[in-house]
Amino acid sequence: MDLPGASAPALPLLDSLRRAAQARWTTLVLAGLCAATLAVALVLRLPDPRLLADAGALRAATATLGWVSAASAGAAGAGVSAPAAADAGQADLRRASDALAQALAQLQASAADSGIALPELLEFQARRAALPAWPERPDTAQLQALVRAGDAVALAARQRLHQRQQAVAGTLAAAAVTLLLALGLVMGGLWRQRRRLRASMHAISQHLGSGDWHGAVQGLREERLGAPSAFDALASGVEDVLGQSDRRWQALADLSADWYWETDAQGRLSWLSGSAPVVTQLGWTPAELMGRRRDQLDFLDAPPQGWDKLHAVMDRRQPFRDVEYRARARQGAHAIWVSISGRPRLDARGAYAGYEGVGRDITERKAAHERLMASEQRWSLMAGLASDWYWQTDAEHRLRPLSPEMQRRLPRLAENLAGRTRWEAHRDALSPAQWAEHQADLDARRPFRSLQLEVESENGELLWISLSGIPRFDGQGRFLGYHGVGRDITVRKQAERLLLRHNEALQRAVAERTRELQQLNRDLDAFSRQLAHELRTPISHVQGLAQLIGTRAKGRLDAEDQQLLALQVQAAHNMRDTVDALMLLARSTVQAMPMEPLDLAALVQQVIGELPPLDRRAEIRWQVQGPLPALGCPQALRIVLLNLLGNAAKFTRQVAAPCIDIDGSIDADDRLRVRVQDNGAGFDPAQGARLFQPFQRLHAGEEFHGTGIGLTIVQRIVERHGGTVAAHGAPGAGARFEFTLARPA
Incomplete structure (x- = not known):
């Protein structure tokens, strides 16, 4: 294949030849400069007069x-x-x-x-x-x-x-003779080389003018104008440049998404580059395409405007652009979309020779366009069926006409809004202060969300709409207005009003029920107090009579009778303690618990000082970590600590070195976890769940006295503080009780 524009590299080649000739003149000038330098050096060596x-x-x-x-x-x-x-x-x-x-x-x-x-x-x-x-x-x-x-x-x-001057004069004379001989030789060589150079350049120009750059390079290799390697290197350089140009043009024709085509004067395809997709993708051969017009190829579908319109443009010999048609494969249903552009081409004499142009595979662009059209249709369908709508305003905040669908659905609203600002169309929808705040947001070019307006609809009913918008600008950053979406929220507003009425009714019912429960709690507290009073009185009488009999008849009673009276007094005392514990349990459920920040470590020290003395083998070693900041009711937490510390002191009476630790830590949920640990009798962990049930005891009453209500009260109070309580232990290895409380802010 001939290289189009092969004579284009002629000028760079001629420049290279001229530079090769100029190199000899440069050598001549440099020789003269060397001689002059030598003469100056010899003159400088003359002795000083x-x-x-x-x-x-x-x-x-x-x-x-x-x-x-x-x-x-x-x-x-x-x-x-x-x-x-x-x-x-x-x-x-x-x-x-x-x-x-x-x-x-x-x-x-x-x-x-x-x-x-x-x-x-x-x-x-x-x-x-x-x-x-x-x-x-x-x-x-x-x-x-x-x-x-x-x-x-x-x-x-x-x-x-005199001797120095004679030596310098002799050296200068020898240098002058040598320089003259060298100049003569160089001038003669340059004259001969110039003649040969003119002849060689003329021959090379003729080769390049005819497009035969290979012949030009070969002639350059055969014509040696100087050292054998100089023009070989020059020829190699020229061959590399022209070969690179040929290779790049061929690569562009083969690898580019576009391809090159030519037709003859009758519009028949005469040349097609190898990258044409009808050859590379669809399976057609160039022999099946050459010599035929496009409308004569059955596998090419006519463009939307038809082949006749394209032929009319070509008959007028006018350029055309972006003519699109579809090409089908030889086998199967595969097809591609092609876009061609062309212009008339002239031969060397300026006569019309046909058309030339480029083609491009636009299948992906067509597919993207079809997807975009489908998306537009889906968007239009969604906009027509959805309750939201799109709106725009100009730079003066006047609303542009709404979509046809909205004009059909809300004709009165669309007509009232077009060409007017919101505060002009619905002056009473917001208060003057609210409209002023909205206008300030618009003037500051700030986005806004959920601007709710109550407007009148076509049938006279009130309609709630919610508007959201952002400013819009052109490519130069100039403000064009706002655009956004609107939504009909009438149903939501009606549901909110209905829910509000239901909430108000529920609040009234809850308040009424709360008053009833408070009254019941007060009645229950009064009943429990009255019951406790009625129980304490006979119990006190029984206890008092037994003590009186034991005192008056002490000398007449034997040891067994005195033991029976002691058991009766102890039973009355236990009964009274049980009644007091039941009262505490009832109050722990209904009594008020005002919360306040406190130091639980300081409260522990106070409770330790208030514990009753007990008969024991050794004194307790108390270890209290402090401070322990918590949020709770001091009176209620005092009851919790009295029960936990009292139990720890009670169950370590028989230990040789009793020790009770009270410390705390912060849980992952930012709550205070308090631990009370002793080295006393402990308990079976399998029975630990019974500890917090009323009247459940894991030890005999003769060994460790108690009512079985204390830990139940502890659990009720801790739970009313929003915390939890747990027990851990083992027989003979002590017990550890943990409860959690909120921390102060």
Whole structure:
């Protein structure tokens, strides 16, 4: 298959060739720069001209020193003794010596900067060092030797400078000759390469213009314009670029959801990319499609507007977009929806050659559209049958017309609301203050829920509606109004009113029944008090008479008779205790229990001090955890603790080391759990349920006296506090009683 637009990579290829030619010019420029750099470096290696001047200065300073010394010696030989003349000679000699030292230092510095070695300078320094120290005058032989050494230094410096200059000049001449030869060779090679490059580029352009990019690359490989690997690499790069382009275009045609198609001038399919679903999914072959128009293919259903409309557009040679039709599979009921778009195509001469375009599989989009339509139908059905309805307002809070279904169901309400605000349509549905609060919510763009209005319906009856809404905005965030739902809550309101009337009647019945129960409790309390009084009186008489007989006839009664009287007194005492316990049991059920925060540990300490003394083997060791904050009635809880602690003290009388622990903890439901544990007689756990039943005793009365009512009273009081009580124990291993109470807030 030919690559459409294969000549498009020609420009990048020509640019690559130009860059290859420009690389030679770059090499030439770099060679010139290297030569210039070498010349500058050689010039910088020229010795400093100051070296010669400093050598001359040293020679002059040496000669001056010799002349001054000779003049001073001549004056002394002539007998001149004037002090002024002597001082002047000494000053001149000293200045000449300083000038010589300065010239020597400058010459040493210049020689070091120029990198020139002067062995003669060392000999000069040695002769200068041999001169006598100041103020003695050197003799003539020493001065003449120093002058000769200075002349030798100047001559050596001049020779060294001349040798350095000749070496630099020779190097520059050799470099210039070498550079000229290199430039000549490069220029000749560039001229030949330029000719071959023009010929090669012309041939490559012809290949690319005809779409034969493979021939262009092969020609590039065969035409080596430089090093053998340079154009091979360039050809490989070009081949990679064009091969990648070919591969990507083919991948796009094969893997894309769209596919490419072409027709001839008669509208018959002439080319189809391999990714067309009629080939890949439906089982049709390209041979069955080529050379036929779409309306001639039986497995293609006509679009909704028909094939004629599409053919009319193509006859006018106009582009078209999104023509949808259905294609069926060769076998089975499978079918897909296809959408095509196309435009006229022209040949190289500009003549009409047919149509070209792309197609797309829109089956999923069609299915989604059908699901959306079905959802719309279900929503419309639900909106028509439901009691709720949808509403909208504009930015001024005026209601838009309701749905046709609501206009049919509530025509008067819909007509009254359209184009008006709620407070205009139903001014009396809310109070002015409630309407003002609602308008403030709307102005602040706050959502609202369950705005309940009582309005008049078509038949004159009152109708309750509930409205909820949220603000709506456009894509730029501009406020458009509110929208929400409304609901008819008339039935609910009627049910609420009916339920309210029933609740009021129930409250009246409960209040009446409460008064009756309170009266019955008062009557029962009065009866129990009267009964207790009537029982206590004869019991007291029986007890008193028995004690009187025992006192008066004590001397006449034998031991058996006295024992019988003691049993009678004890029986009367037990009977009186039983009556008192029954009174406490009755009161524990009906007496008021005002709740208040208290510290149960402090109440335990008080009850311990109030326990009656008992005959026992050893004193009790009390262990009380504190504090134990609880919420309860102090008087009632005192009775609970008197019974529990009294039982613990009673059942540990025979223990050698009695110990009673009272502690508490917090349960998972945030209630206080109080534990009273002793190491006394204990009980059979299988019989533990009988402990809280009236008059049920697990121990003999002769061993542990009691009425059998105490734990029943404890259970009644704890349950009236909203708690629970439980007993745990084992024979001879003690007992543990637990009860729960509420904690203060």
